[in-house]
Amino acid sequence: MGLHIKDDGSSRGRILASSLLFMGLGHILYLRQYLKGLLYALYEIIFLLLLPGIISRLKGMITLGDPKPELPVKLRDHSIFMLIDGVAVLALIFLFVAVYAISVRSAMNEYRDYTVEKRFKTNKESMSRLLGKAFPIFGLVPTVALILFFVVVPLVFSASVAFTNYSSPAHIPPNNTVDWVGMDNFKAMFGGEAAWTRALGRVALWTLCWAVLATFTCYFGGMIMAVVLIDNKIKIAPVFRSLFILPYAVPTVVSMLVWQNLLNGSFGTVNRTLMKIGLINSPIPWLSNAWLAKFTVVLINLWAGFPYFMLLITGTMTAISKDVFEAAKIDGANRFQLFKTITLPLVLYQTTPLMIMSFTHNINNFGAIFFLTGGDPVVADSTVTSAGGTDILVTWIYKLTVNLLRYNYASVLAVMIFVILAPFAIFQFRRTKSYKEGDL
Amino acid sequence: MGRKIIRRINLIVVLIILVIITLAVLYPLVYVVSAAFSPGNSIASLNILPFGDGFTFKHFIHLFTKTDYLIWFKNTFIIAASTSFLTMLVASLGAYVFSRFNFTFKRSMMLSMLILQIFPSFVGMIAIYVILQRIGGFNQLWGLVLVYLAGNIPYNTWLVKSYMDTIPKSLDESARIDGANHFRIYRKIVMPVARPIITFLGITSFTAPWMDFIFPKMVLRSADKMTLALGLFNFVTDKKNEFTNFAAGSVLIAIPFIIFFVITQKTMVTSFGSAAVKE
Numbered sequence: 001m002g003l004h005i006k007d008d009g010s011s012r013g014r015i016l017a018s019s020l021l022f023m024g025l026g027h028i029l030y031l032r033q034y035l036k037g038l039l040y041a042l043y044e045i046i047f048l049l050l051l052p053g054i055i056s057r058l059k060g061m062i063t064l065g066d067p068k069p070e071l072p073v074k075l076r077d078h079s080i081f082m083l084i085d086g087v088a089v090l091a092l093i094f095l096f097v098a099v100y101a102i103s104v105r106s107a108m109n110e111y112r113d114y115t116v117e118k119r120f121k122t123n124k125e126s127m128s129r130l131l132g133k134a135f136p137i138f139g140l141v142p143t144v145a146l147i148l149f150f151v152v153v154p155l156v157f158s159a160s161v162a163f164t165n166y167s168s169p170a171h172i173p174p175n176n177t178v179d180w181v182g183m184d185n186f187k188a189m190f191g192g193e194a195a196w197t198r199a200l201g202r203v204a205l206w207t208l209c210w211a212v213l214a215t216f217t218c219y220f221g222g223m224i225m226a227v228v229l230i231d232n233k234i235k236i237a238p239v240f241r242s243l244f245i246l247p248y249a250v251p252t253v254v255s256m257l258v259w260q261n262l263l264n265g266s267f268g269t270v271n272r273t274l275m276k277i278g279l280i281n282s283p284i285p286w287l288s289n290a291w292l293a294k295f296t297v298v299l300i301n302l303w304a305g306f307p308y309f310m311l312l313i314t315g316t317m318t319a320i321s322k323d324v325f326e327a328a329k330i331d332g333a334n335r336f337q338l339f340k341t342i343t344l345p346l347v348l349y350q351t352t353p354l355m356i357m358s359f360t361h362n363i364n365n366f367g368a369i370f371f372l373t374g375g376d377p378v379v380a381d382s383t384v385t386s387a388g389g390t391d392i393l394v395t396w397i398y399k400l401t402v403n404l405l406r407y408n409y410a411s412v413l414a415v416m417i418f419v420i421l422a423p424f425a426i427f428q429f430r431r432t433k434s435y436k437e438g439d440l
Numbered sequence: 441m442g443r444k445i446i447r448r449i450n451l452i453v454v455l456i457i458l459v460i461i462t463l464a465v466l467y468p469l470v471y472v473v474s475a476a477f478s479p480g481n482s483i484a485s486l487n488i489l490p491f492g493d494g495f496t497f498k499h500f501i502h503l504f505t506k507t508d509y510l511i512w513f514k515n516t517f518i519i520a521a522s523t524s525f526l527t528m529l530v531a532s533l534g535a536y537v538f539s540r541f542n543f544t545f546k547r548s549m550m551l552s553m554l555i556l557q558i559f560p561s562f563v564g565m566i567a568i569y570v571i572l573q574r575i576g577g578f579n580q581l582w583g584l585v586l587v588y589l590a591g592n593i594p595y596n597t598w599l600v601k602s603y604m605d606t607i608p609k610s611l612d613e614s615a616r617i618d619g620a621n622h623f624r625i626y627r628k629i630v631m632p633v634a635r636p637i638i639t640f641l642g643i644t645s646f647t648a649p650w651m652d653f654i655f656p657k658m659v660l661r662s663a664d665k666m667t668l669a670l671g672l673f674n675f676v677t678d679k680k681n682e683f684t685n686f687a688a689g690s691v692l693i694a695i696p697f698i699i700f701f702v703i704t705q706k707t708m709v710t711s712f713g714s715a716a717v718k719e
Contacts, residue, residue, distance in 0.1 A: 084570045102544045116534045135622035143534035144549075150590030151556050154564025154571065158577055161566060228458070233451055242702060243462055249701035251651035253669050254690040257676055258472045261683050267484030269462055269471060276488060303465065364560045366654060371673075394562065397656065407566050414563040425558040
C-alpha cells in the first residue's frame with residue numbers, strides 16, 4: 001500500500017500538495033504513517049462537521065443581531081453573546097490553522113527523514129515517536145486553552161467593544177441589540193464630546209503623574225531607609241527594619257480602607273487628633289479636596305510601598321563586594337563619595353528593571369486608589385463621566401463598567417491601556433535571557 | 441574630640457527621625473488593632489488614643505455569630521487554595537514542556553505569553569463576565585478560580601521555565617536511559633529540584649486571590665458566595681459604618697499574613713527580585 005515517492009527529494013511538491021489538500025493525506029498516501037495521518041484527518045473532519053455552526057457564528061458576529069421588539073425578551077438576539085461567540089470561534093479557527101500548519105510541517109519533516117534514511121519508519125518507530133509526543137501535547141493543552149479562551153479572547157473582545165455602541169441606556173442586551181459604530185467612540189472621547197474629552201485628558205495625565213510619583217517616592221523612600229539602616233552605627237537597625245516591613249505585609253484592601261477612615265474629613269481620627277493638639281483649627285479635607293487628595297494618595301502609597309524597595313535595595317547593597325569599598329577608602333574617598341560612586345550606580349543598575357515593573361504596576365494600581373478615595377472627590381465633569389479627581393484609568397474603567405454600564409467607553413480606555421503598556425511589553429521582552437542569547 | 445560630638449549628634453538626629461517614621465508607619469496598624477477591641481461602632485465614636493475606650497471581644501463574637509464571616513472565610517480559602525494548586529500544576533507542566541522539548545510554534549507561543557502577561561486581566565473584565573455567563577461559571581467559585589488561573593499562567597510559566605532551564609539536562613537523560621518516561625522524569629526528577637520556585641509560585645498565587653476585590657465583586661453575586669474582601673468592604677461602605685467590626689475582621693486576616701510574611705520576608709523578596717531579573 002502507499003503511492004510511490006522518490007527518495008532524492010524530488011517528491012517534495014507532491015507531499016506538500018497532498019498535505020495541503022487535506023490534513024494527514026500526505027502521511028497516509030505517501031509516508032505510510034497511517035495512525036498519525038488518520039488522527040490529523042479526524043481533526044479536520046470534526047472541524048468540517050462544525051463548519052455550519054462556525055459560519056453562522058461568524059455571521060452573527062458581523063451583524064450582531066437584529067432588533068426584534070415583537071419577540072419576548074428571552075428570544076431576542078443577544079448581541080453580546082453573539083460577539084463573544086464570534087471571537088471564540090475566531091480563536092478556534094486560529095487553532096485549526098495552527099494545527100494544519102503543524103501537520104504540513106510534520107509531513108515535510110518526515111519526507112526529509114525519508115530522503116536521508118532511504119527507508120520508511122517502521123510501525124514500531126512511528127508509534128513510539130507518537131507516544132513521545134503525547135506528553136508535551138498533554139502538558140500544553142491546559143496552558144494553550146486557558147490562555148486562548150481566558151486571556152486572548154477577552155482582550156480581543158474588549159478591543160472589539162470599543163467599536164460598538166454597547167452602553168446604557170439604549171443598547172443593553174437582551175432588551176436591545178448592539179451595533180458596530182466604527183470609530184465613533186474614539187471620536188467622542190478624543191474631541192467629540194467636551195465633557196468626556198476633558199475627563200479623558202485629565203485622567204490619562206493623572207494616571208501617568210500618579211505612576212511616576214508613586215514609583216519614585218517609594219523607590220527613593222525605600223532607598224533612603226535602606227541606606228540609613230545599613231549603616232552599622234545604629235545597633236537596633238534590624239528592629240526598625242522589621243517594623244517598617246509591616247505595611248507591606250498588610251493586604252492593600254485592609255490598609256487602604258483603614259486609611260480612608262482615619263483620614264475622613266469630618267470624623268476621621270487624624271483630623272480629630274490634630275485639632276485636639278491644637279495644630280489646626282478646622283478639619284483638613286485630606287480626601288475631599290481634589291489637589292490635596294492627589295497628594296494624599298501618593299503619600300499613603302509611599303507608606304504602603306516603601307518597604308518593598310527598602311528590602312530589595314538592602315539585599316542589593318549587602319551583595320556588593322566589600323573589596324570595592326576598601327579600595328576606595330584607601331584612595332581617600334569619604335562616605336558620601338563611596339555612596340555616590342559605588343553604591344548608587346550599582347543599586348540603580350540592579351533595580352532599574354524592578355522600578356520599571358513597579359511603574360507598570362502603578363499604572364494599574366486599582367487598590368491604592370479605589371479603596372482610599374474611591375476615585376473621589378467629584379470634579380466639574382464627574383456627574384456625566386463619573387471620573388473623580390483621583391481616578392486613574394483602571395478605576396474609571398471599573399466605574400464605567402459597574403456603575404454607568406458604558407461598556408463602549410470603558411473599552412476605549414482598555415485600548416488606551418494597551419497602547420500605554422505596549423512599550424513596556426517590548427522592554428520586558430528585550431530584557432529576557434532568551435532574547436539576549438538569540439533563542440527567540 | 442569635636443568630630444566625635446558631631447557624630448553623636450548626627451546619630452541622635454537620625455534616631456529621632458527614625459522614631460518619628462516608626463510612629464507614622466505603626467499608627468494606622470496600632471489604631472486598627474485597638475479599634476477591633478473597642479466598644480464603639482463607627483470611627484467617629486472612637487477615642488483618638490489607641491485603647492482609650494476600654495477593651496471588649498464583642499466585635500469578634502459579632503463576626504462569628506451575626507455575620508457570614510466563616511462562610512466568607514471558607515469561600516476565600518477554597519478559591520485561593522484551588523488557584524494556588526492549579527497554577528502550580530499547569531504552570532509547571534507547561535514550563536517543563538517549554539524547557540525540555542522542541543516543537544513547531546514554540547518560539548511564537550513563548551513570545552505571545554511574554555507579551556500577554558503585561559496586560560492585567562481586568563482590561564478584559566467585561567469579556568470575562570460574559571464568558572462566565574456563557575459557560576455557567578457566573579456566581580460560581582470555580583468560575584473565579586478559572587479566571588485567576590488563566591491570568592497567572594503566562595507570567596508564571598515563563599518564571600518556572602527559566603528556572604527549569606538551569607537544571608542540567610543530563611539529569612533527565614540518565615533517567616531516560618534507566619527507562620523512565622516523560623511523566624516520571626517530570627514528577628520524580630524535575631519537580632523536586634524545582635521546588636523553590638514552585639513553592640514561591642504556590643505562595644504568590646495563594647495570596648493574590650486571597651485579598652482580591654474586583655473579580656469577586658464582578659463574578660460572585662449571592663450572599664453565600666461572598667469572599668472576605670467583599671465582606672470587609674461592605675462593613676465600611678456608605679450605607680454602613682461599622683469600622684470596629686471591619687477592624688476585627690481585618691485583624692483576624694492580617695495577623696496570620698504578617699506573621700507569615702515576617703518569617704519569609706528574606707526569601708520572598710530575594711525570590712521576587714531574582715525571579716524578575718533572571719528570566
